[in-house]
Amino acid sequence: MKLIQAIIRPEKLDDVKKALKSIGCGGLTVYEVRGRGLQEGISWIVRGHEYRIDMLPKLKLEVIVEDDEVERVLETIKESSKTGEIGDGKIIILHVEDAVRIRTGERGRKALK
């Protein structure tokens, strides 16, 4: 099982949700973060002094998936959250050792079903 974490633009959430739904991937968790990347942000100079804004609002989206779904989900998130502008964000994959569904106590694959 894997945990896919994606940092996306807040305005892209709806698109990503719809796209994930359309490939049958219903479960997801989302929260607000702020981030800075390598290039994004703006800066301006006033009388020799530089001012910079670099921490921008983003959303972090997490999906727990079976190993064999990873690529499809990855692709789906990538396509649906892309604008092509700097600041679109990153996706990472973490390994999940086990999962539990609180309601039933089911573990592993069954916890997701």
Added chain:
Amino acid sequence: MKLIQAIIRPEKLDDVKKALKSIGCGGLTVYEVRGRGLQEGISWIVRGHEYRIDMLPKLKLEVIVEDDEVERVLETIKESSKTGEIGDGKIIILHVEDAVRIRTGERGRKALK
């Protein structure tokens, strides 16, 4: 060392905190998230058009534990956060390669003590 991440109902936080304390597990980190699961949410239909609400407020709870404590903590969180209704949430286990206590620089087991 493992990182246990649990998505729970916001109103269950107090119970979980108390339960964790009672098994001697003091440290934890919590933040607000919104999530949708496989089934939960409500929908209604007006003149053929379907409306849906699916992103619901949840809390995410994180506990870093020794390997040998994993099962006990897992069980404790599960029991104390369960209502039996759909939407109770999930718990996942991630592997932690190392930990550092910022204050002292201690690493590994000692960082948790």
Added chain:
Amino acid sequence: MKLIQAIIRPEKLDDVKKALKSIGCGGLTVYEVRGRGLQEGISWIVRGHEYRIDMLPKLKLEVIVEDDEVERVLETIKESSKTGEIGDGKIIILHVEDAVRIRTGERGRKALK
């Protein structure tokens, strides 16, 4: 690739950001959490009844790094976020299986560049 997660004091963010920048590490993601540790918090007693506050506001900081940068980043975060008082927080390291840059679709090392 690794994901470094640090729980720090909110007022230390600026210092950490500056320190990371100075070692050439630009990308990072931050969000607000609340946490309790082993010892921190305050408690008071009124007529035999104990009251406790234990969940304190913290920031969680995440940096995705190449394996060979882990130690340097770890050290930098630790030094720049330390006050020496209880509650300074923890840093953990998680293994990242892969990373994608949404904008370009680049994967692995290149996603971070």
Added chain:
Amino acid sequence: MAGVDAGNTAWVLLSAALVLLMTPALGFFYGGLVRRKNLANTIMACFATVALVSVQWVLWGYSLAFGPDKMGLIGGLEWLGLNGVGLEPNPDYAETIPHQAFMIFQGMFAIITPALIIGAVVERIRFGALLLFIILWAKFVYDLIAHWVWASGGWLSNLGALDFAGGTVVHINSGVAALATALVLGRRLGYGTTSMEPSNVTYVVLGAVLLWFGWFGFNAGSALSAGMQATAAFVTTNTAASAAALAWMVMSWLHRGRASIIGTASGAIAGLVAITPAAGFVNVLGALTIGFGAGVLCYLAVMLRSRLKIDDSLDVWGIHGIGGTWGAIATGIFADPAVGGAAGALYGNAAQVLVQLTAVGVTWAYSFTATLAILKLLDKTVGLRVTPREEMMGLDLTQHAETAYS
């Protein structure tokens, strides 16, 4: 403009504007006290009450409450749709302001009273059922009691009951109705076992502050002219609110070791409630006593309520019911003839206390019974409560498909 005085009209209209502001302010006060998933719904409930009761009031409410008296019990239907309620003063109610100015000022009281009850039903009532409840309650409870106490010819008014700005009509009435409502509706899911912490203390203070501000219109405006009695009411209002805020703050400090912000705000409201019937009748020392008393008594009432595990969620009974009762009785004790012409027990007229007790008793009894009846009816017909799943998801999403803020 024979008889219309500009100063008094400005005073009463601006007081009406201030009282209007109180109901949405209550929305923020209550909204801050509930969990975030129900915050917008709570604000909305108060806001919608403004719209609903405003329309009801000009259509039939004012006629029932203040229209030509029928046997001391109710107003006639002669003034439906404000027919005959014009711009000339009506000397039965106020000689120097247009009749409609009196009407709209009273309308603001008719709005806030049912809105107060919302504090007992938050986080679990269906929005549609709430609107129905409010419209029925306004008609069968508020309009009647308002008639008895304030209308010319009302039977409690004839008895000589003193109620300057609504201790019985507004506060006991809504507080006791809240108790009945909490009993019928039952506790919130998870009450007593899960944490139900207020989600926004700043909104609680914002609401309390705007309520305090509006209360000057509520109490001092009730003099219906801008003169000595209005001034007295203004001063006693501010004094009692302050004294009660301090009293509750100190109680919370002694009791839990910290000066509670929510407690201080609640104390201010308790003081404002308690001074309401007394505002134009007592002097400043009376106001201090009433305020301190309200802070202490309402604090204890809230403790008691929580012991009894009755889920009057935001303590409408403890603050408005008990605060109003204390204020109504205290009016009978502290009324100083030098302020408003009426004497209380301290000034040799012990009988006034009995009259006050009668008005209090009648209001308790009628409000409790009639509210119960309306609720039972609604529960049987349309159903009062949301489903457990809706309750867990929160009323913002399930009733309005909107969230407070993100």
Added chain:
Amino acid sequence: MAGVDAGNTAWVLLSAALVLLMTPALGFFYGGLVRRKNLANTIMACFATVALVSVQWVLWGYSLAFGPDKMGLIGGLEWLGLNGVGLEPNPDYAETIPHQAFMIFQGMFAIITPALIIGAVVERIRFGALLLFIILWAKFVYDLIAHWVWASGGWLSNLGALDFAGGTVVHINSGVAALATALVLGRRLGYGTTSMEPSNVTYVVLGAVLLWFGWFGFNAGSALSAGMQATAAFVTTNTAASAAALAWMVMSWLHRGRASIIGTASGAIAGLVAITPAAGFVNVLGALTIGFGAGVLCYLAVMLRSRLKIDDSLDVWGIHGIGGTWGAIATGIFADPAVGGAAGALYGNAAQVLVQLTAVGVTWAYSFTATLAILKLLDKTVGLRVTPREEMMGLDLTQHAETAYS
């Protein structure tokens, strides 16, 4: 103090204070409706408008709008810097209050009108360009139309157009200007494809509530004395706002299955807009009709606007343009001579409707054309829109280097 009446002066000054509050209230109303990255910028835009137009008004605005008439078209420059605008009453405008009291009351209207247009440009206009636009628009659009309708000698005023508190001057004017602005400025990036949900419903309600509160000053204050007409305007204002809020609430309930909070708040504003020209002229049943009509019509206008994919982002045209148009025409229909002395079609004076239509048409035409001209000029010279990158990052950060809250 020959001629100055204390009651009326208190009334008009306090009304001016209430109207002042409306523009920042609008900031919260609008601010809650945008995405969080633009919330502080939206509030700031309204706040800065207060400061900017206040200074403009005492320097030249008042002179242009209300100064000695030049051929019915514009005021002269005699009153620049308030030269000659003193503390004695000016009987042309108000006999019982200081001339400066009238001036400052009018100033508050001059502030809020351009601020209303901000709803059409949020989330994408450069802050500096917005300030320039406002100052030019105030001068070349607002001051002129205000002169035509309200100044002694203004040509629409001479025609007999009824506009009690600004249906044409304020609402149609700003609503139509908003339409022009939305067309010139173009849609927000991602409009129609990405989600642009309001970020703070509680601020929307807070803003709406303070607007409602302030509107009593706006409408009832426009009587310029605290008497019967002010009372009538107060009552009709509250009634129409309530009726429209209910109407919109029900529309949203039927249409989308849930009672929308934002909808109810918007409905209240629509009702307040529509009653504005009529407030001192119609009776309470007229007000109910105007209110319900506004709720329904503006709801439909907003639907239509969204179909047309015009990004008048916060529906200034749908609410102020259409609500104001409906109100202006309805004034010609429902004006009851018993209230304000003027008769509408229902009271035998069908011609009034034609006069109203003229005023409406003139305002639409002039406002649209002149706004377009100003915008084209600014777009060509300084540039109106932020860069796409700035738009994506949000205006709070890029225009002010500050964020709403964290």
Added chain:
Amino acid sequence: MAGVDAGNTAWVLLSAALVLLMTPALGFFYGGLVRRKNLANTIMACFATVALVSVQWVLWGYSLAFGPDKMGLIGGLEWLGLNGVGLEPNPDYAETIPHQAFMIFQGMFAIITPALIIGAVVERIRFGALLLFIILWAKFVYDLIAHWVWASGGWLSNLGALDFAGGTVVHINSGVAALATALVLGRRLGYGTTSMEPSNVTYVVLGAVLLWFGWFGFNAGSALSAGMQATAAFVTTNTAASAAALAWMVMSWLHRGRASIIGTASGAIAGLVAITPAAGFVNVLGALTIGFGAGVLCYLAVMLRSRLKIDDSLDVWGIHGIGGTWGAIATGIFADPAVGGAAGALYGNAAQVLVQLTAVGVTWAYSFTATLAILKLLDKTVGLRVTPREEMMGLDLTQHAETAYS
């Protein structure tokens, strides 16, 4: 009601209500400027001050400040508990309103003045110590200076010092006290090294807006009747606030490349402060000058303060101390006899500047010394500061066990 005028009474009471609103508004203004962990505590500090000083004022404060004069230095104890302060007008203070109306209006000034100092102590003072400080400061500093400047027989008043609504008594007094307080209390932990960004810009604007709104009561209400001088004060207040907001906005734009929202709000407050002593004495051009001057001077004062690394955390000294000083001196320059009867240097009475400088100097000296003494006493006895651990955890949790919002 011999002598009581309804228009004037309505005016003064409503002005008092507006001024009451200012102190909690200040809570939001200050609250938005601190870090979130101290936001609720900051709001609470202002709110509790309202309650505390209100009670103090009716018990002994009013008697000390305005009671029968003792050698120009202080009022006697004859009016303790408002004994003898009745509803008949007191012609020494205001001939046409009840004496208690004057009393309560003045009470609102007594509340806000110590509350202003809170801006210098936020994020690190023990809540209990703060309440003690406020009660002592109210007694030993505010009541005295108020007596000197405003009481009949006060020695600065006898000198002929002009202070329309509190430039010395309220603003210089609190601003200088804030400086003393910041020096005694020391800097916040991490001051200068960690980021201490304001957590809620929308609350800063909300607070500023309600302050502006309330300031109409503060300044125009100080005329104590609703006539020409009140109108003049209203107009100058609005004009100066606007001019100063623009000035500060432009300064921040030039200096940092962005139009700061917090800066614009602070500018408005600076303008309101500076016009306070002058409001009823200067004409509109004077007000513009005073406003622009305040925006620029206070901006520079704030820059200077931050250079000096004095942790007057929210710049009470820079805005109220310097703004008040500028306003007090400017009153001596710009006072126009056509407005308020008093002439300044520009109108041939250069001596007035000297009188103003005396009042300013006396207030600076006394306020600084007396505040220092009170603080030293408290620091030695009960202790002023929270522990470092409490400071790091935040005052919301440690002083009240509550959080602002979640």
